[in-house]
Amino acid sequence: MHMADALVSPAVAGTMYAVSTAAAAYSVKEVKLEDLDRKVPVMGVMGAFVFATQMINFTIPGTGSSGHLCGGMLLSAILGPCAGFLTMIAILAIQCLLFADGGLLALGCNVWNMAFYGCFIGGFLIWRMMNKKRMTKGTITAASITGCIVGLQLGAFSVTIETLLSGITELPFTVFLGMMQPIHLAIGLVEGLITAAVLVFIYEARPEILYGYEQADEKAAGRMSRKGTVTALAVLALVIGGVVSLFASGYPDGLEWSMEKVAGTTELTASGGVYQIAEKLQSMTAFLPDYAFKASDSAAGTSVSGIAGGIVVLAVCFGVCVLIKKVKRTEG
Amino acid sequence: MSRISDAITDLHKMDMEAGKAGWLQGIHPLPKLLVTLIFILLTVSFGKYDLSGLLKMGIYLIVLFVMGDISVKLLLKRMKVVLLFVCLVGIANPFFDRKLMFLLGELEVTGGMISAVTLMFKGIFAVSASYALMVTTSMEDICYALRKLCIPKMFVTILMLVYRYIILFLKETERMTDAYMLRAPGQKGVHYKAWGTMIGQLLLRSMDRAQTVYDSMMLRGYNGEFYLRCKHKAGNGDYLYMLVWTAVLTFIRAM
Numbered sequence: 074m075h076m077a078d079a080l081v082s083p084a085v086a087g088t089m090y091a092v093s094t095a096a097a098a099y100s101v102k103e104v105k106l107e108d109l110d111r112k113v114p115v116m117g118v119m120g121a122f123v124f125a126t127q128m129i130n131f132t133i134p135g136t137g138s139s140g141h142l143c144g145g146m147l148l149s150a151i152l153g154p155c156a157g158f159l160t161m162i163a164i165l166a167i168q169c170l171l172f173a174d175g176g177l178l179a180l181g182c183n184v185w186n187m188a189f190y191g192c193f194i195g196g197f198l199i200w201r202m203m204n205k206k207r208m209t210k211g212t213i214t215a216a217s218i219t220g221c222i223v224g225l226q227l228g229a230f231s232v233t234i235e236t237l238l239s240g241i242t243e244l245p246f247t248v249f250l251g252m253m254q255p256i257h258l259a260i261g262l263v264e265g266l267i268t269a270a271v272l273v274f275i276y277e278a279r280p281e282i283l284y285g286y287e288q289a290d291e292k293a294a295g296r297m298s299r300k301g302t303v304t305a306l307a308v309l310a311l312v313i314g315g316v317v318s319l320f321a322s323g324y325p326d327g328l329e330w331s332m333e334k335v336a337g338t339t340e341l342t343a344s345g346g347v348y349q350i351a352e353k354l355q356s357m358t359a360f361l362p363d364y365a366f367k368a369s370d371s372a373a374g375t376s377v378s379g380i381a382g383g384i385v386v387l388a389v390c391f392g393v394c395v396l397i398k399k400v401k402r403t404e405g
Numbered sequence: 406m407s408r409i410s411d412a413i414t415d416l417h418k419m420d421m422e423a424g425k426a427g428w429l430q431g432i433h434p435l436p437k438l439l440v441t442l443i444f445i446l447l448t449v450s451f452g453k454y455d456l457s458g459l460l461k462m463g464i465y466l467i468v469l470f471v472m473g474d475i476s477v478k479l480l481l482k483r484m485k486v487v488l489l490f491v492c493l494v495g496i497a498n499p500f501f502d503r504k505l506m507f508l509l510g511e512l513e514v515t516g517g518m519i520s521a522v523t524l525m526f527k528g529i530f531a532v533s534a535s536y537a538l539m540v541t542t543s544m545e546d547i548c549y550a551l552r553k554l555c556i557p558k559m560f561v562t563i564l565m566l567v568y569r570y571i572i573l574f575l576k577e578t579e580r581m582t583d584a585y586m587l588r589a590p591g592q593k594g595v596h597y598k599a600w601g602t603m604i605g606q607l608l609l610r611s612m613d614r615a616q617t618v619y620d621s622m623m624l625r626g627y628n629g630e631f632y633l634r635c636k637h638k639a640g641n642g643d644y645l646y647m648l649v650w651t652a653v654l655t656f657i658r659a660m
Contacts, residue, residue: 078531117566118615125574173483243501274605
């Protein structure tokens with residue numbers, strides 16, 4: 074996807090240099106706020122690593138063709154998006170200067186199309202979003218594949234726009250877009266799979282290297298604690314019982330609807346001694362009949378009913394659990 | 406893997422060329438970098454039908470390649486990469502732009518044909534200019550020029566480090582892939598089952614190496630900055646080189 078100088082006009086090249094420079098300036102500022110001394114040599118070595126491994130061909134099963142590693146996503150997953158972005162710029166500059174892969178004038182475009190989307194969209198937004206709460210093999214794989222596909226699709230789209238704005242090709246926009254997007258969808262999928270394979274290996278061997286692993290681990294550990302779980306459930310029950318219950322449907326539920334259709338009423342009356350005793354007992358224990366205060370239609374009654382119901386259910390559950398535990402201990 | 410060996414050989418060749426004692430190698434890197442950028446900028450600014458104007462820009466390249474005794478062998482090799490994508494974009498022009506420009510005997514030369522050829526020449530000229538810069542200027546000198554252009558030192562340091570470690574990593578990657586291929590004869594690339602382990606192992610080794618590099622740099626007094634120096638100071642000749650070329654190229658463009 075490296076763009077050559079011939080494909081861009083000075084105006085487009087200048088604009089893309091400006092936006093890429095802005096992103097690079099932001100990245101330099103962000104990296105400086107972190108551990109600058111330690112990070113720079115790591116960035117240099119990692120850049121050389123990505124450069125070298127991009128030359129390895131990976132067989133795509135069943136196709137007879139091969140793909141290579143997605144650098145921006147991998148670097149961001151290890152160094153973080155800002156450090157990864159700066160390293161990608163260095164790689165692109167060397168590819169352009171030493172191997173004529175992309176032009177000197179088109180460097181701004183290439184940085185934007187390949188480094189910006191790969192590092193900030195794939196490596197920052199998608200990687201962070203998918204691995205924020207909990208990092209697993211599944212989330213790593215999903216983030217790598219999605220990040221590479223989205224990054225490459227956006228990159229290919231930008232190439233089309235930049236070339237057309239430069240007035241280089243006579244190809245209609247839709248035809249050019251139709252050529253670029255599908256092929257980069259396939260490339261993105263393969264690159265995503267390769268990147269996922271490498272990152273999953275790292276996750277199994279040394280997960281602390283991965284960007285955002287420690288925060289995700291802390292969050293996952295916090296979620297597993299009993300106190301946190303009970304608090305979250307209690308809050309959720311109060312919210313649902315107290316607030317969401319106000320929006321409960323006034324229409325009959327499935328059973329009531331069926332009864333209404335068959336018997337013409339939702340409230341069936343029964344006569345007999347047993348029924349009367351049960352009804353009397355129910356009216357004594359039900360302090361919130363029909364989910365409201367007695368002889369009142371206020372909304373507060375519905376809320377209190379929801380909250381009280383939640384608390385009673387939690388208390389019953391807790392009591393049953395304690396009982397089961399005690400029985401198990403006695404048996405043991 | 407031949408692709409990796411080729412890259413290593415190319416890097417060595419370019420390093421050797423840049424280290425030679427010659428007229429172009431003796432010019433300060435900053436004027437050389439600026440003239441190259443000006444040349445590329447003016448080259449791509451030509452209109453899509455202005456082939457005759459564009460061809461005049463070739464004067465700069467002819468002077469550089471002849472006077473600087475630059476080998477074109479390596480240039481032709483890297484031209485393939487660029488021309489492939491340029492041709493892909495330009496190939497459609499003759500089909501969509503059928504405006505008749507002139508007759509060449511019996512042949513009707515259309516606007517699309519001219520724009521496609523112009524595009525290819527733009528690509529050839531831009532790559533040739535970058536190549537001429539790189540075979541006459543070492544990476545250290547380029548980094549020095551970038552610092553002079555106020556590019557942040559952090560970025561220049563990363564660029565330097567990536568360049569320094571490329572050969573090392575290329576050789577290591579080549580060893581690994583060679584070892585893999587010897588155990589998997591007839592296989593086109595690395596099998597999908599080995600994708601993670603192979604590159605993952607290399608990545609872990611790289612991270613350890615980065616730590617070692619950092620430790621050794623700290624022991625040698627690294628404080629976050631690489632001190633770059635140029636072999637020679639910019640003199641009157643260097644400024645004259647820049648002024649003359651800027652004037653000539655601007656004149657050609659304005660003609």
